[in-house]
Amino acid sequence: MNKFQPTVEKVHLKNGLILLLLSFPDSLLCSIHLSLAMGNLFENEKERGLSALLQEVMVKGTQTKDAITFNREVESLGASIESSSNSFIGRIAIEGPNEHIFAILTLFFELIKSPALKKEEIEKEKGYLIDQLAALDDDPLNAALYRFKKAFYGTHPYGSPTLGETDCLKTFTEKKVNDWYRRWYVPNNMVIAVVGNYNLSRMKDVFYHQMGELIPQKVKPYQEDSFYPLSLRIVEQKDIQDSWMVYGYRAPSLFDVQGRVAFDLLSNSLGGSMYSR
Template sequence: MNDSNYFRLVPGPDDTLRETLPNGITVLARHNPESLSVVVSGYLTAGSLFDPLDRLGLAHFTALSLMRGTWQHDFQAIYDTLESAGASLGYAASVHHVGFGGRALAEDLPLLLSLLAETLRSPVFPAEEIERLRAQLLTGLAIRDQDTADRAEMAFEEIIFPGHPYGRPTDGTQESVANITRDEIEDFHRRCYGPNGMVIVVVGAVEEKEALDMVVNALGDWKHPAQATPPPLPELRPLENPVRRHIFLPGKVQTDLIMGCLGPGRTSPDYLAASLGNDILGQFGMMGRIGEVVREQEGLAYDASASLNGWIAGGSWEISAGVHPEHLERAIDLILKEVRRFIAEPVTPEELADSQASYIGRLPLTLESNAGVAHALLKLERFQLGLDYYRKYPGMVKSVTPEQILEVARRYLQPEHFAIVSAGPALE
């Protein structure tokens, strides 16, 4: 891809509007003249870090309840309105935020923004709909609690993020969700939902200034002086000693394994080198070095890969594998061997060059749709990376050296401090 095509696809400060409204809402907009539709995405600072310990899942439950009826429209009317326009709108919660997303034809953007404002500002949480949603959530949690991969991941996060919102399930537990009341949902919405810290992105067949005016019309008068501010997060500390845990789930024939440690947050100067290193360790091609050894050469795992998860306050660097129970200990030994090799010597120039080319080459592919651009702009805002980040991205990727990757890997990947969690049949 030549430079002109790259810069045409990649958003930057010259073609992206960014403005913060007097009420605290930040608007980002980018026009796509080749599209007939528009995507709206964004978030509010009303995530699960506000959840009381005995009401885990409250933020998630509240977010999913917003579409269940408002002062103006009941549940069915909201969906009939969206369906008649061929539009969509939905919500989901994470630790820091409640996210929303929708799409419509450009001519229906005012309708979409009106429904967004309505469901954010005036939900009524009908008792019957709340109970119907609770039943759906409890069914999902019951299924999750019998999934070996989900159980291993939950236990891993609980171990490496002790006493921290990152170590708690955003969707709660069966017990906590069963006990959440409609009044608690209503109170959570009243306290935590408001315009301060809200971000909304509009991408597609609408000029930037026109999109801004529509957002102002829909949400510019929203005020909440007493809106709750996110609580401070406790400091993250690496494990002092290794932790090994197995979760026995009767009737299972596969064991899922998660092992790893804390990783850099998304805004850390270590992040890009760690990300490229992770690609080499457990992502590139057939899942990198770990996949090559554990899966391809030894045939011990159905899948084996590494992932780097960078969030606002920190992150995790973890390796996962699905294995036959008889191969669990051998797989753990091989993974630890590969990690020790990874922190003993630099990656090869050829490995790094392949990953760098992949990172640079696939970025424009993720920006070919309105949704891809909206997601990219939200990431820039969430982590305060700057509107010129993607324009600088190829140069930043190319500047990473094998020595930098080795230094960062040694800083985080310390096998003697790993959490190793498995879930599946009983250990023999």
């Protein structure tokens, strides 16, 4: 390997946490990303949106800092933080100046190990997600995509919006959100990537000290259920000037690397943009 091309060092902690380290000499920025298995695939019919709600609330402070104080400390370091979830992954990312990488990591560890998850923030974010779901129909393309997914995936989790279902969101309590956090934020369900300019030995020592003592828990695997389309065609008329059509078919599995690459090339060639072939 060329000495000018740093390689990723993969570290397995005894508790199951996977650490990916990439040090770039002279890098002025640092980035820390946490990924967890969570989302639609891991939710039952009564849990739709629980992952999305948790991820929204995760960055609203810690046990010792309210949301305003925590975010001010992040901003004082010139950093930014965001969280998200989709059908199968939850993510927290924090980025900022490399000169503050270890101070940024201190806030990162505090957040993922002791988030506030307060009732008032949970209720606020529930309302936000419910409003977002209601707004899906305001955009014709999103409305068409939503109905396509419902028809194509049927009762499979992929058929539900990653934001959740309104009826489910209304039922989620503070206890339910905290239980969901304890279920998924465990070391053997975490992959953390750190990119920046740092000493590898020191970075490993920091993670061994901060994350090495976390206790692993049994993580529920997702169900590889088959699915059957509910309908081959859905037509809905709305009082708008635009018309949108969505059609689709089953693609290769994410685990079928060769098939997925071929499908991506075909998809971009046939329909990647207005300038596709």
